[in-house]
Every structure is written in C-alpha cells, then in structure tokens.
Amino acid sequence: xxxxxxxxxxxxxxxxxxxxxxxxxxxxxxxxxxxxxxxxxxxxxxxxxxxxxxxxxxxxxxxxxxxxxxxxxxxxxxxxxxxxxxxxxxxxxxxxxxxxxxxxxxxxxxxxxxxxxxxxxxxxxxxxxxxxxxxxxxxxxxxxxxxxxxxxxxxxxxxxxxxxxxxxxxxxxxxxxxxxxxxxxxxxxxxxxxxxxxxxxxxxxxxxxxxxxxxxxxxxxxxxxxxxxxxxxxxxxxxxxxxxxxxxxxxxxxxxxxxxxxxxxxxxxxxxxxxxxxxxxxxxxxxxxxxxxxxxxxxxxxxxxxxxxxxxxxxxxxxxxxxxxxxxxxxxxxxxxxxxxxxxxxxxxxxxxxxxxxxx
Numbered sequence: 001x002x003x004x005x006x007x008x009x010x011x012x013x014x015x016x017x018x019x020x021x022x023x024x025x026x027x028x029x030x031x032x033x034x035x036x037x038x039x040x041x042x043x044x045x046x047x048x049x050x051x052x053x054x055x056x057x058x059x060x061x062x063x064x065x066x067x068x069x070x071x072x073x074x075x076x077x078x079x080x081x082x083x084x085x086x087x088x089x090x091x092x093x094x095x096x097x098x099x100x101x102x103x104x105x106x107x108x109x110x111x112x113x114x115x116x117x118x119x120x121x122x123x124x125x126x127x128x129x130x131x132x133x134x135x136x137x138x139x140x141x142x143x144x145x146x147x148x149x150x151x152x153x154x155x156x157x158x159x160x161x162x163x164x165x166x167x168x169x170x171x172x173x174x175x176x177x178x179x180x181x182x183x184x185x186x187x188x189x190x191x192x193x194x195x196x197x198x199x200x201x202x203x204x205x206x207x208x209x210x211x212x213x214x215x216x217x218x219x220x221x222x223x224x225x226x227x228x229x230x231x232x233x234x235x236x237x238x239x240x241x242x243x244x245x246x247x248x249x250x251x252x253x254x255x256x257x258x259x260x261x262x263x264x265x266x267x268x269x270x271x272x273x274x275x276x277x278x279x280x281x282x283x284x285x286x287x288x289x290x291x292x293x294x295x296x297x298x299x300x301x302x303x304x305x306x307x308x309x310x311x312x313x314x315x316x317x318x319x320x321x322x323x324x325x326x327x328x329x330x331x332x333x334x335x336x337x338x339x340x341x342x343x344x345x346x347x348x349x350x351x352x353x354x355x356x357x358x359x360x
Contacts, residue, residue, distance in 0.1 A: 033191065036190065051190065145162070146178070175198055242280075256276065265278045265350070
C-alpha cells in the first residue's frame with residue numbers, strides 16, 4: 001500500500017507465556033477509518049496501545065509515516081489517543097481541557113485561542129466552553145475528548161471504545177457524527193470496538209481479530225457478505241453455520257454432507273472429500289413444506305420472534321441444530337410445530353475453507 005501511514009510488520013505481543021497478538025501484519029492508509037473489531041481478549045486494544053506507545057511489541061516493527069517508532073515515546077509518535085473514560089481534567093473548563101496539549105507545547109496564545117475555537121465549533125461545543133466536565137453529559141464529554149486530541153493536529157487518531165459508556169441512542173448518533181468529522185478532517189482513524197454494528201456503520205475497512213490473530217481485513221460489505229473464516233461468519237451479524245464435507249460437485253455447485261443433512265452452495269475452489277463450513281444469513285434462508293432438490297435439511301417450526309423491523313422464525317432441525325430465518329413480517333405460510341424443509345439459493349450461501357488458524 002503506497003499511501004500507508006501506519007505499518008505493522010510481524011508484530012507479536014507476549015505477557016509472560018501468554019501470546020496476545022500473533023504475527024500481525026497490517027497497513028493503514030492515509031485518511032482511512034479502520035476498525036479493529038473482535039471480542040474481549042482478542043488483542044485489539046493491545047494492538048492499539050502498541051501503536052500509541054503505551055505497550056512495547058515483543059517482536060516486529062511498527063512504522064508511522066514510514067519511520068520506525070518502537071523506541072519513541074508516545075508524545076513523539078504524531079498519534080493521539082481517545083479513551084473510553086475520556087480522561088478529562090475535572091478542574092479545568094472545556095476550553096482549557098482542549099487547549100492543554102497546545103499549552104504544554106508552548107504554542108502562542110493567539111494561535112491556541114484560534115485552534116481551540118475552531119475545534120469547539122467543529123464538535124458543536126461552543127456554548128459549553130466555560131463549563132467544567134462534571135456539568136456535561138456523556139456525549140458532550142466525548143466530544144471534548146475528541147476535540148482535545150484533534151487540536152494537536154495528529155496524523156493518526158486512535159480511539160479505544162470511545163462510545164462504550166454512552167446509551168444506545170446517543171451512541172448511534174455519535175457514530176454518524178464521528179464518521180462525518182473524520183471525513184471532513186481527512187485524519188486517519190484507528191478505532192477499537194467489540195460492537196459489530198458500530199464497525200459496519202463507521203469503517204472504510206474492518207480488521208476482525210480473534211485470539212490474537214487477524215482473521216480478515218476487508219470492507220464492511222465484504223466482511224458481511226463474504227466472510228473468509230468460520231469465526232468471522234459467526235461474529236459479524238447473525239449466521240446459520242453448518243460444518244460438513246463435499247460429497248459431490250457439479251460445475252461450481254457443491255453438495256455438502258452435514259450432521260443435519262445435505263445442502264448446496266457455490267464453491268469453485270473446493271474438491272470432493274474436502275471438509276468445509278457453509279454460512280447462510282437468516283435473510284437468505286428459506287423453508288418449504290415439500291422436499292427441495294439438493295437439500296435434505298428437515299425440521300419443525302419452533303417459534304416466531306418479533307424484533308420490530310423484522311420477524312425471526314426459529315426452526316429446530318432433526319439433527320438438533322436450531323436455525324433462523326428473518327422476514328419483514330411474520331411468515332403466515334407455516335405455523336408452530338409444522339414440519340418444514342430448509343433450503344436456499346446456492347449462490348446466497350458462503351463456502352468457507354476449514355482453517356486451523358486465521359486466513360490472513
């Protein structure tokens with residue numbers, strides 16, 4: 001990547017005998033909004049802290065603008081970090097909180113006033129300049145923390161679950177505001193979250209991490225529509241995942257034998273006899289009251305789950321697995337307890353290679 005601003009090459013992080021980041025290779029482009037996504041303990045926050053300089057890499061190289069930074073202090077790296085707890089100074093006004101970094105750098109007073117005023121305007125906090133942090137809401141504190149980081153004009157802004165303490169409605173509002181702000185400023189954002197919906201909403205690319213491994217690095221659309229590992233398929237959104245073996249191949253159409261029965265999926269890169277995973281999203285899964293060619297997945301309608309925008313229908317397959325399909329309104333063609341055959345268009349399912357480790 002020619003325009004990369006952050007590069008991680010073979011980065012490993014150990015805490016004693018525990019390896020929390022394993023051979024991580026990652027490039028982040030200038031002006032990109034990249035999200036590190038994964039469950040607790042996957043290594044995403046440790047990766048962010050290594051870029052910031054708060055943790056040392058056990059192995060590997062970290063570069064900012066092509067220059068190695070492993071031996072540089074955090075303040076020498078031209079990156080700023082926004083934490084979940086905001087870390088505002090309680091005794092200072094909003095204005096002075098934002099101005100703090102510039103004051104330490106001995107920037108002329110007139111320039112401080114100009115830059116802080118510009119930031120207050122940008123994060124829509126001008127009326128609150130003289131207030132103290134304890135007079136602000138969670139969303140307002142978050143804006144101040146971001147303004148304080150941005151006023152230093154960093155090349156990269158690192159954000160460690162900055163919306164985690166906000167309620168759902170405010171969090172969704174701030175997601176959109178943050179993305180708009182990032183686009184306007186053109187600053188590179190590296191954002192850590194465990195919230196998949198947040199990652200899909202905000203990111204240019206998503207790096208999905210699991211057990212210290214980068215499982216997939218792709219656009220939100222690719223991550224959702226074409227997961228490359230079983231973990232990614234199960235972690236991003238909701239999926240019905242079958243484990244099986246290819247027993248027949250006709251053109252690119254595979255017939256896969258699973259514990260629940262046979263099913264079909266498109267998979268040009270698979271061979272007969274190969275073990276694999278098949279993922280099908282609830283919105284693409286279908287049911288029929290009569291058998292469907294290529295599928296032998298039988299079960300009974302368990303119940304209907306109303307979720308406002310969609311109604312999910314749960315089906316108990318004969319092998320013991322529960323699958324779900326979703327529609328905008330309740331499927332009145334079937335009723336609870338009715339026997340059904342589960343199927344889908346083979347091109348709507350995703351064929352996933354069986355890996356011992358991540359795909360990247």
